[in-house]
Each structure stands twice: as structure tokens, then as C-alpha cells.
Amino acid sequence: MSCMRLDPHSYTDSGQPQTRDIDLALRADFQHRMLEGEITLRFREPGGGAIDLDSRELRIDAVAALDGALLRYELAAAEPILGARLRVTLPAGARGLRIRYRTSPTASALQWLEPSQTAGKEPFLFSQCQPIHARSLAPLQDTPRIRITVGRARFKVPSRLRTLMAAAAKGREDAGGSEAVDLFEMPQPIPPYLLAFAVGDLERRELSARAAVWSERAVVDAAAYEFAEAEEMIRAAEKLFGPYEWDRYDILVMPPSFPYGGMENPRLTFVTPSVLVGDRSLVSVIAHEAAHAWTGNLVTNANANHFWLNEGFTVYAERRILEALEGRESAELHAAAGWHDLQVTLERFAARPQLTCLRTDLRGIDPDEAYSSVPYEKGYLLLRKLEETVGRPAWDAFLRSYLGRFRFQSITTDQFLEFLETELPGVAARAGALEYIDGPGV
Ligand SMILES: [Zn+2]
CATH class of the missing domain: 2.60.40.1730 (tricorn interacting facor f3 domain)
Structure with missing residues (x-):
């Protein structure tokens, strides 16, 4: 034992x-x-x-x-x-x-x-x-x-x-x-x-056969308008990443004190009411939380040291969904904003460079304290680099086999790297993946 x-x-x-x-x-x-x-x-x-x-x-x-x-x-x-x-x-x-x-x-x-x-x-x-x-x-x-x-x-x-x-x-x-x-x-x-x-005191509006929005009674109509395109988003994601495995996709609009933009709770995304802007422009928040149904919820980080496997993949998936729905320019705009966020974070963590690696060692560190845009945006940069190294068709085939191989499992960075090496030999080295994973900064 x-x-x-x-x-x-x-x-x-x-x-x-x-x-x-x-x-x-x-x-x-x-x-x-x-x-x-x-x-x-x-x-x-x-x-x-x-x-x-x-x-x-x-x-x-x-x-x-x-x-x-x-x-x-x-x-x-x-x-x-x-x-x-x-x-x-x-x-x-x-x-x-x-x-x-x-x-x-x-x-x-x-x-x-x-x-x-x-x-x-x-x-x-x-x-x-x-x-x-x-x-x-x-x-x-x-x-x-x-x-x-x-x-x-x-x-x-x-x-x-x-x-x-x-x-x-x-x-x-x-x-x-x-x-x-x-x-x-x-x-x-x-x-x-x-x-x-x-x-x-929650009420529901149906969005499609498998999607609905819930909120407090007072804001349910505004919520139904804002998220009318949820089904379209799930379909776009299924085309990219394979079948949606969680049966229903509901969205719960939270009261204002909800501390995050969104939380990818399975079957029931929680979102901040600040997305209710009346023009469906904050679609990226829902794209992100919906993408988690594949990256994060289906294939999950084994512990907080590998959080980038959840969030880097999800930012990458979010931008692929946006590209499918709104075109390349929209996705690139979000990527540029993400790059800016990352620079701000790197300055903030200048004295703690170990927290700017993708793979971290959080023994003795509260994961809430280590939280930053690094696993999100630096993770995105690595995955984009891998895509550019092998080309999109080969990368998309890899993504689908990765999600299939590890569905409903919780994995480490090494498991990802081993699978990458098996499926796409030599690509991690060509993309300099380990510098992103174990090296600080960008
Ligand atoms: Zn996320």
C-alpha cells in the first residue's frame, strides 16, 4: 500500500x-x-x-x-x-x-x-x-x-x-x-x-430544447434576451470539440455580489449580472463558460499546479468559438486584450516569477492567492503556438483525440505532454513548449 x-x-x-x-x-x-x-x-x-x-x-x-x-x-x-x-x-x-x-x-x-x-x-x-x-x-x-x-x-x-x-x-x-x-x-x-x-426566488426562460436561462424574477426577461444565442454557441463548440456530454446547458444569472464573471458549474453556468448589457456584446463570457464543458469539466486539472490545463485550453477554445460565430477579427481582438492583461500580471508578479510559469508548485500557497491571468493567457499562447507549429487541421484532430482520451478524467501537465508526444511527435520541442510550461514570463 x-x-x-x-x-x-x-x-x-x-x-x-x-x-x-x-x-x-x-x-x-x-x-x-x-x-x-x-x-x-x-x-x-x-x-x-x-x-x-x-x-x-x-x-x-x-x-x-x-x-x-x-x-x-x-x-x-x-x-x-x-x-x-x-x-x-x-x-x-x-x-x-x-x-x-x-x-x-x-x-x-x-x-x-x-x-x-x-x-x-x-x-x-x-x-x-x-x-x-x-x-x-x-x-x-x-x-x-x-x-x-x-x-x-x-x-x-x-x-x-x-x-x-x-x-x-x-x-x-x-x-x-x-x-x-x-x-x-x-x-x-x-x-x-x-x-x-x-x-x-428564481424563474426560468427556455432558450432551446436543452438550454434555459434562470435568474431572479426581476431580471429574467433581460437575461433571456442577452443569452438568446446560447444554443448556437453550444452547436459551434460541438462542431469543434465533439458532443456536449452534460445533457442540459442552463445559465443562472447571479446577484451582483457574485465574485466572478462566470463559473463553469456543469449543466448550470453561473454568470455575473454585469453581462446584462442589453446588446449581446458580452458573448465571450458565455463562450468561455460553455467551452469549459469540454476543457476543465470533461478533462480536468489533477490539482491547482496544473490549472493552466483548465484555463489555457478554455481561453483557446473560447476564441475558437468566437471565431466560428463572429469571425477571425473578433477572436484576434480578444487575444490582443488578453495579451495586455498578461503583461499587467507579469509586472504584478515580478517578485514571484515562479507564479508566472504554467506549471506551478503551490505547496504552502493558497490557490486563491496565486490566481492570475497567467494560466489563462500564457496557456492560450502555448496552445496557439502548438496550433501554428502543426497547422490547424492536425491540431484540431489532436484536440478531439485529447478530449476523447481523457474525458471524465483529471490529469497532470506530464500526461498532456506524453499524449502530445505520442500523437504529434517532436511538436512540443519545435514549439518550445517546456519554456512556456516551466519557464517564467513570456
Ligand atoms: Zn475559466
């Missing part, structure tokens, strides 16, 4: 049982700003002994085997970046475990909004788990290496509100009183950072 940490930002140990599937049953308590309930972890293979889970600011109430027998556990002191290791002692042959817990009002994955912070008159709750905040939502193996499906997720919420999850909706049950339970399942295996949900 080898015992090894798989990820510098997780307590997950490769010698221990690995999670394959989870259930969630959570009640959203808006008054106390906490989720309370239960997570069930089911393992890939039965195992025994210690299992180390990631957690942050969670209160653990009980840990049990799947048959209900209580298990011994130990919650270590919190480490500033990783959070607190939760070590559970499993009986031999355990197939999973169950944990009763509650989140903290300051959980880093959750934002609880007052009605005054929304477009309407109701409160709003949403999650943002990337890069390492899923552990503040539930105790689990919080590394993209370990992909999980969700057998059943149950969110008990005030019945006048609605839960949306980045998953397949399975209906609503009356929970008595003024509460209801929204049900979901997620059949495609995802890295835990793609667990996502929102609760609010």
Missing part, C-alpha cells in the same frame, strides 16, 4: 479508500446562515482503517458506517490554507460512511444574501467551491483527482424559494409547514470543486 498525498491542497491520501459517489441531505437555515444535514460517501472499493477528509469550519455531529454503527473520528486543528483534517477510523471492508454536520455562517463556499443584496424581495444563497472551498460545504476528499457522482441530493428550503443545482433536477417534495425539498442527481463524475447550488 502506498500512502501519498495526491494534491498539495488536500488531505486525501492515495492509500486510503476513494470516494466514488455521494448523497447530500441539507437544510438551508437562512436565519442562522448555515446548512445542516448529512453527507454519505460511497467508496470505489471497500476499505478499512483511517480515511482522511478535508473540512473547513464544519461542526461534526456524528460519523457512522452505512449500517448506522457509530465510528471514531478526530477533527484536527485547522491549518490556514487546507482547513481541518477529519480522520475517520473505518471497520474492515467498509463501503462508505455517513457524516452529520453543520456549516459555519462564515463558510468560505457560501454566500448568504439579504433581500437588499438581491434584485427582488427574497434572500439568496449560493455556493462557489473552486478552488478548495467544497470542504466548507461538506466533509469530503476535496481534490479534483477524485471525481464523484451524486446519487441523490436533497435541499430543504423555504417553499417560496427554489433550489437549483449543477445537476439533473428530480422534482420537489412538500416537506410540511412552509418548507419543500428540491431533489437532484448528478450522473456524470465531477471534481468536488464543481459541486454548486443556489437558492432564491
